[in-house]
Amino acid sequence: MSTAIQPTDAARPSEGPSLAAEIGLIDHHCHGLVPQTVERAVFETMISESFVAAPKGTTHFDAPVGLSLRAVCPPLLDLDPFCAPEDYMARRAELGGPEVNRRFLQAAGLERMLIDTGFRGDDIMTPPQMHEVSGIPAHEVVRIEAVAEEVARRGTSGEGFAAAFAAELEARCREAVGLKSILGYRGGFAIDPTPPSATEVTEAAGRWLARGEASGRHRMDDPVLLRHGLWVGAELARSRGLPIQFHVGFGDRDLRLHLNDPTLLSDYLQAMDDIGVDILLLHCYPFHRNAGYLAEVFPNVYFDIGVVMNYTGAMSGRILEEALELAPFTKQLYSSDAFGVAEFYYMQSRLFRQHLARILDDWIARGHCNAREAERIVRMIATDNVRRIYPSFD
Ligand SMILES: [Zn+2]
Known part of the structure; x- marks a missing residue:
């Protein structure tokens, strides 16, 4: 797959937007595939x-x-x-599953994948297995709430939770390229944006662990511990130069969509900007315009419309148009959010490439852009923004 760029648009007047068709994309939020036939x-x-x-x-x-x-x-x-x-x-x-996975993953034309390992990790392939199928680098993104649940399952006390959680998150992030929060699935974004006190954390952990033991299910849904997780994650992110991804908007029935408007997170976004932590808003539909606004006004906020192009299919070009309305081109990222079935890796890539090229062609035709600027925009969204905000992949 060629990603060569030409020095001038005069030499290749029609090549600008068409780079979208061939550039190797960095899929910065995706999941493993089911390995067997489904x-x-x-x-x-x-x-x-x-x-x-x-x-x-x-x-x-x-x-x-x-x-x-x-x-x-x-x-x-x-x-x-x-x-x-x-x-x-x-x-x-x-x-068969392996051949289907190989065909779709390779046809997606990805340069590398950043894989969220925190959801149904036992059913799907690990980053090394994904690397084997695709032949491209696969990095891990660690889900904050999943680590807290693991710590609880392993057994700890209210007093011991904070230290055990911090140590485990630190250990899990040694090789990871980013953190992820599913706060959007655990009550939504209307939170107190400040860190809870040590006493509050100990008391909340005692209550939450007891509830988990009684029910046999440790689901991280305690508001105090969720905030604590975000701040422990933020400190780790700050010291390691890692961004934090947030699930936003479109998702299954486990979330409450009206509490997933990312503008509800504004005070936390400001606090993260104050300490220099980048926040990546994932999916965002139907709040992708709000996400674009946040990306415009907060220097540390980025967003994508991952998986939404798959689910909106024939109308997905309009979603991409809306995502391109306001946010700087330096603040939008590519992701598929593919999970389980390999088709989703391919479909999002294909729809994204097709519609981005079409939109940029239209801008050029109307005198709002030229081929060289179109190439720069494609590069920023496809790879360069990810390379700038994640730690070095080498
Ligand atoms: Zn996802």
């Missing part, structure tokens, strides 16, 4: 953010994401576009 019923739950079967007599293929999948994915399995879902799934099974 049955249709399971596959359908994985192409819906509901994570459950479609209502009786219907299929998740009859949604923008399913239609888009049928439009672009069958040729990679040697089938015609819009073949019947039955034929698609039969061919998928015939080829």
